[in-house]
Each structure stands twice: as structure tokens, then as C-alpha cells.
Amino acid sequence: MSANHDNSSNCETQREAMVQLQLAARGIDDERVLNAMRRVPRERFLPANMREFAYEDTALPIACDQTISQPWVVASMLNALQLPADARVLDVGTGSGYAAAVLAEMAGRVYSIERVPALAAAASELLRELGYDNVEVIHGDGSVGWPAARPFDGIVVAAGAPAIPEPLKLQLSVGGRLVMPVGSAAMQGLVRLTRIGEDEFEREELGPVRFVPLIGEAGWPGDSHRHN
Ligand code: SAM
Structure with missing residues (x-):
């Protein structure tokens, strides 16, 4: 048996333990989320010196001073999206590309956007290499x-903003859901917004979270909040 085979079967065992103990046991009940996270090799989305921690219950550093979210946080956000079959999804904050890959396993088409050019390029290349041909990544x-x-059946934002950006609300289809952290740069609450009519939205608070800031025209200005 080769060392590569040993490594990948070891990762599969750890991935299954992650799905059982960190996700299903903590209330993630959308089978599509659980199955998608059973399939995506999280270790491939990490820098070499972080791979041994791929299935730990934590966020981890990636390139360009950014992070890959904790598996449970990714699963909670995708669980809350309640995507219809063959959904069109917008993923804001591609980072490593991990959440985009999980979404690609569950949705019809994924549009992923990242503000750091080097991360967008690396994620795009890795997703192509892993065979995800239903994901488009742009900087x-x-x-x-x-x-x-647009329109999107689901929008997931992996960075926190002071308020839900208006343009994102308007890019949801009627019946579509947006899940994102909203609050101060230091602490946010996870919010789910459902577009229930052309001009009608329902907002639900899903609990406290801590994310890096969404920096941009409808998020935080400049680079002043980068290191939270
Ligand atoms: N979903 C990612 C993953 O699976 O690795 C984790 C994303 S990380 C927590 C947040 C990302 O949002 C960072 O890569 C950051 O550069 C990006 N970001 C921040 N502001 C952004 C913006 N306005 N547009 C797109 N990406 C942004």
C-alpha cells in the first residue's frame, strides 16, 4: 500500500469523523450539506503546513492573511440556505475555495467572488484541478x-459587514435566502434574510459569529479593519 493511499484513507476517516461529531451531532440536518462535506478534501484547500489540522474543529490561516472558516460554521451557513434543487448560488469571499467546492457539490451553478487577486487565482486553479466545472471564480x-x-437562489457571505449590503438583497430571487455575518468589526451575528416578495424580506438572527471584515463599497471602507 502506498503512502499516498494511506494518507487519503486517513483523511477520509477524519472527514467522516468531522461530519459525524462536529456537524451531524450539532444539528446540521441537510443531508446534502453533510454529503457534500463528506466529499470535499478540506486538506487540499490549506497551505502545506496546516494540512495536518484539516479536520480539526477550527478556522485555520490561509495565504494573504486570510482564513478558512471552521467546518461547523461553513455547514451552518449552508444548512441555513435551504437551497432548492439545481440552485444558482453566489459565494462572497472565496478565500481558499473550500466553501465554493462544498456548494459546487450541492448546487447547480456557483459564482464565487474574492477581493484578493492571488486568492481568487489560486482557488480558481484548485477548483478546476479538482474537477469542479460548475464554479466560476472572479476577483x-x-x-x-x-x-x-443574478438572480441567486442563495447568497452566502463569508465576511462581516456593518449591515446587509443593498445590492446583495436585490440580487436574490423571490424565495431566495442570504446568509451572512452582520455587526461590528470585532463581533457579528449570523443573519438569514429571505426575499419573500419583490419588496419584502424576512430577517432572522441565527447566533453570534466572528468573521474577517467584508471590505468594499457596500461593506467596510479601506483596509482599516483587516486584522479582526
Ligand atoms: N469561504 C472561504 C473559504 O472557504 O476558505 C473563507 C473566506 S474568509 C473567512 C473571507 C474572505 O472574504 C477573505 O478571503 C477575504 O479576502 C474576502 N473578502 C473580504 N471582503 C471581500 C469583498 N468585498 N469581496 C470579496 N471577498 C472579500
Whole structure:
């Protein structure tokens, strides 16, 4: 048996333990989320010196001073989206590309946008290498969404803003849901917004979280909040 085989079966065992103990046991009940997270090799989205921690119950540092979110946080956000079959989804804050890969396993088409050019390029290449051909990654300011690709059945934002950006609300389809952290730079609450009519939205608070800031036209200005 080769060392590579040992490594990948070890990762599969750890991934299954992550799904059982960190996700299902803590209330993640959308089978599509659980199955998607069973399939995506989280270790591939990490820098080499972080791979051994891939299945720990924590956020981890990636390149460019950014982070890959804790598996439970990714799962909670995608669970809350309640995506319809064959959904079109906007992923704001591509980072490593991990959440985009999980979404690609569950949705019809994924549009992912990242403000740091090097991260967008690396994630795009890795997602292609792993065979995810239903994901498009671009470099840009996701606080204003991706107007050309709207409407979206789901929008997930992996960075915190002082308020829900208006352009994102307007890019939801009727019945679509947006999940994102909203609050101060230091602490946010996870919010789910459902577009229940053309001009009608329902807002639910899902609990406290802590994310890096969404920096852009409809988020935080400049680089002053980067290190939270
Ligand atoms: N979803 C990512 C993953 O699976 O690795 C984790 C994302 S990390 C917590 C947040 C990301 O949001 C960072 O890569 C950051 O550069 C990005 N970001 C911050 N402001 C942004 C904006 N206005 N548009 C797009 N991306 C932004």
C-alpha cells in the first residue's frame, strides 16, 4: 500500500469523523450539506503546513492573511440556505475555495467572488484541478454582488459587514435566502434574510459569529479593519 493511499484513507476517516461529531451531532440536518462535506478534501484547500489540522474543529490561516472558516460554521451557513434543487448560488469571499467546492457539490451553478487577486487565482486553479466545472471564480468586490449573474437562489457571505449590503438583497430571487455575518468589526451575528416578495424580506438572527471584515463599497471602507 502506498503512502499516498494511506494518507487519503486517513483523511477520509477524519472527514467522516468531522461530519459525524462536529456537524451531524450539532444539528446540521441537510443531508446534502453533510454529503457534500463528506466529499470535499478540506486538506487540499490549506497551505502545506496546516494540512495536518484539516479536520480539526477550527478556522485555520490561509495565504494573504486570510482564513478558512471552521467546518461547523461553513455547514451552518449552508444548512441555513435551504437551497432548492439545481440552485444558482453566489459565494462572497472565496478565500481558499473550500466553501465554493462544498456548494459546487450541492448546487447547480456557483459564482464565487474574492477581493484578493492571488486568492481568487489560486482557488480558481484548485477548483478546476479538482474537477469542479460548475464554479466560476472572479476577483472583485463581492459587497456589490455579481449583477450579471443574478438572480441567486442563495447568497452566502463569508465576511462581516456593518449591515446587509443593498445590492446583495436585490440580487436574490423571490424565495431566495442570504446568509451572512452582520455587526461590528470585532463581533457579528449570523443573519438569514429571505426575499419573500419583490419588496419584502424576512430577517432572522441565527447566533453570534466572528468573521474577517467584508471590505468594499457596500461593506467596510479601506483596509482599516483587516486584522479582526
Ligand atoms: N469561504 C472561504 C473559504 O472557504 O476558505 C473563507 C473566506 S474568509 C473567512 C473571507 C474572505 O472574504 C477573505 O478571503 C477575504 O479576502 C474576502 N473578502 C473580504 N471582503 C471581500 C469583498 N468585498 N469581496 C470579496 N471577498 C472579500
